[in-house]
Each structure stands twice: as C-alpha cells, then as structure tokens.
Amino acid sequence: MKRFRHSVIAATMVAVVLTTAACSRHVDDGGDAVGSSADSNACTSPIKTFKLAFNQTAEHPQYAAGITFGERLMEETGGCYDIEVYPNETLGTQASVLNNISDGSIELAWVAGGVMEPFNADFVVFNLPYVFDSIESEIATLNDHDGAMYDLEHSIEESKRITVLTGVTAGTRNVYNSTRPIKTPADMQGLKLRVQQSDSQVKMIELMGGVPTTLGLGEVYSALQTGTLDGAENNEVTWDAMSHDEVAKYYSYTRHLIMPDYLVASTNALEVMSEEHRAALMDLIPEVAQVANDGFADFTADSLAHAESIGALVNDDVDIDAFKAVLTPFTKESINNDARQKLYDAALANNELYPAK
C-alpha cells in the first residue's frame, strides 16, 4: 500500500517558498474548477472543500493552523482544494469524529492522543505519565516523521483508513477541581475527575487516587457545574477557554502529562487526490504544525492570566516525586513491545537534548 510521505523540508525552513504544484485550470464565478484534459493535476469539478473537525474555540492555535492549512492548500493546489474548519465540537466529540475520518465522511480532524488508542494501542506511549520532560522534547519527537514517528503515523492506514499527518503539542496537563488544591496523591482521594475516552487515562487517574469518568470535552462544563464531576485534568488553555475555571477554580501543577494532539486525515480522501495535489498537501504539514506549536506558549500565558483575573487559584506547591512514584511503574509496564519501546526511546533521547526547564 502506498504511504504518503512528508516533505523533507524541516519545519524551520518552511518559510522558504514551496514549489507550487502546476494546476492549469479555471475557477469560474460559481467556484467550479475545470482542468485541461491533458493535465493530470487538474481540478475535479466542483472544487473540493475538506471538513476539518475541531473541538475547541476559534481562538485556539490549532484553529489558526487549520485556517493556514486551508489558505496554503488553496495556493498550492491552484484553488482545487480548500478546508473549512468546524470549531467547538460542532462535528461531534473527537472519539466520534475519528469514526467519520475512518469512513471518509469527514476528511480532517485535530484529536488528542488518548482517543487514538482504540485504533492502535501503541499510541498509548505519549499518553503515559511523565514520558516527556519538556514540550521541546515532545515537539522534536513528533516532528521526526521519517524516523521515530513513521510507523505510528501510518499504522492504521490499511486497517482503519486513517492517516496521521502530524502530532503537535497540547501543552502540559494538570489537575483542577472545585474543592481544594492538590499537593499530594492523598489530596486526590474521592475526587470525581473527567478523563478522555481512553483506558490509559482511566488507569492514570485511579493510580493518582481519583475517580475517573470518561466524557467528551463539550460535556465537561455542565457536569462540573452540576457537581456530577469535581474536576478534570487538562492544560491551562482548555481549562480557561472551555470556562472550566469558572466552576473548578483550583488548578494544581501535577505536570503528569505532556500528551500530543494529532492532525489526522481520511486515507480515502488522500487517495483520491492526484499525486501532485497530495504531495502539495503533505509538504504543507510542517508549516501547519509550526503554526499550532508556535501559538501554544502565548495562548497558555494568556489563558492563565485570564483564569487568575476571574478568581481561579493556581497551586505550584505539588509533590511531583510522590505523583511520579505512583505513576511511573504504570508508564514502564506499558512499554511492553518493540513499537512502544522505539517511541519511548525517541522521547528519552529528546529529553536529553531538551531537559525540563
């Protein structure tokens, strides 16, 4: 089966103008694109607009990255392909959208690492506690498309028809709740905490001392408001952008996860593109990832400032060693096959290059 390779252009060089795929066609006022019959790169008619599902707000850097992706794809395919980004979970939860990606009814989506596990359990590696020491280490690992990431990114193309285009950072995840700051695992006892629809996340919260509930992101706010949940765990951006900080104001820096998000595509949708258009799309991926990654640090700082301005309380007095003691055996025992070991080793190597600050 044909695998769609990424550009060899490093992410840092993406500002260099990319070669435009030749596309001699005409877009009329109605938006239909008509190619010359001799041109294998001509548009199908009408112009194809890919849906990109996103579960958060239009302020998020992944939304901006999706918009950039669409604009650049229009340029690089001479107007044959466009992307429309659907924010705020309007196309469904990440777990359900992945089924649409698989059957080809949605072409693109941003999804969290946790919800990839049912499709290939080896995705668990970067969803395990305390694997990455820094976001820089995470990004370096995820950008290694032709090395450490290659097998994982293409692992479910044949079986599930899902192609992973890239991973990006989704920051550092910490615990928040409506009742108290968390300093040690003892403070987690009895807290009902939301996790992603993922076995590893359920197990992780149990080991930390909490009571996990799996839910799509969009349902968390009302569950916190009604007291069905005491809290959740997430990055600062999501805690604030989803207004969880209004109802769960104690945010504690457990730093238990640096878990990626992935930009995934329907393999079927990629396969029906001409080779030139598909190559143009793949060549854009480092640029798209860079927009998402570059925007994340500023958005995190702004989110934290906003949360504090509305009265949220941030606690950085956390016994990280105590959390590591209950969680790292789980991480180690989950690295139980060669594929996982290879990914884990790549993370450890990058931790040497990019240690915690």
Ligand code: GCU
């Ligand atoms: C983060 C991540 C999202 C994910 C969310 C969640 O915000 O970026 O992709 O959906 O966590 O916990 O569901």
